[in-house]
Amino acid sequence: MKILITGNMGYIGPCVVSHLRGIYPDAKLIGLDIGYFANCLTNEKMFPECKVDIQYFTDIRRLSDDILNKVDAVVHLAAISNDPMGNKL
Numbered sequence: 001m002k003i004l005i006t007g008n009m010g011y012i013g014p015c016v017v018s019h020l021r022g023i024y025p026d027a028k029l030i031g032l033d034i035g036y037f038a039n040c041l042t043n044e045k046m047f048p049e050c051k052v053d054i055q056y057f058t059d060i061r062r063l064s065d066d067i068l069n070k071v072d073a074v075v076h077l078a079a080i081s082n083d084p085m086g087n088k089l
Contacts, residue, residue, distance in 0.1 A: 001027040002070055006060055007077030008052060009033040016075055017051045031055045032067065036080070 001024055007013045008031035020029060031052035056067060060078040068074075 001072050002030065003027055003073045003075065004030045004032060004067065004071045005052070005075045005077065006032045007079060008055075009035060010077060010079070013077050014051070016077065020075070021051055028053045030067070030071070032060065032063070032078070033057060034059050034078075 003020060003024070005013060005017055005020070008017050010033065013031070013033070017029060017031065020027065029052040031054070033055075035057045058064070058067075
């Protein structure tokens with residue numbers, strides 16, 4: 001099984017990735033996040049991208065078709081939360 005998690009580095013994403021890893025240990029987990037706040041991470045053991053098999057750093061609005069190739073499920077968490085920037089299109 002191949003699962004794409006958008007927003008995997010956000011508030012909820014790391015918990016969802018850990019949960020999916022526990023339920024589907026053999027699944028290929030793919031993270032996709034723009035990484036706006038990646039510079040705020042300080043503990044390499046806690047980096048959310050360490051628990052996925054593949055990590056893409058890109059804007060969800062410019063998603064390549066190749067990323068979705070043979071994906072069985074998408075957990076869509078991508079957003080810019082708690083920031084006025086999230087109100088802009």
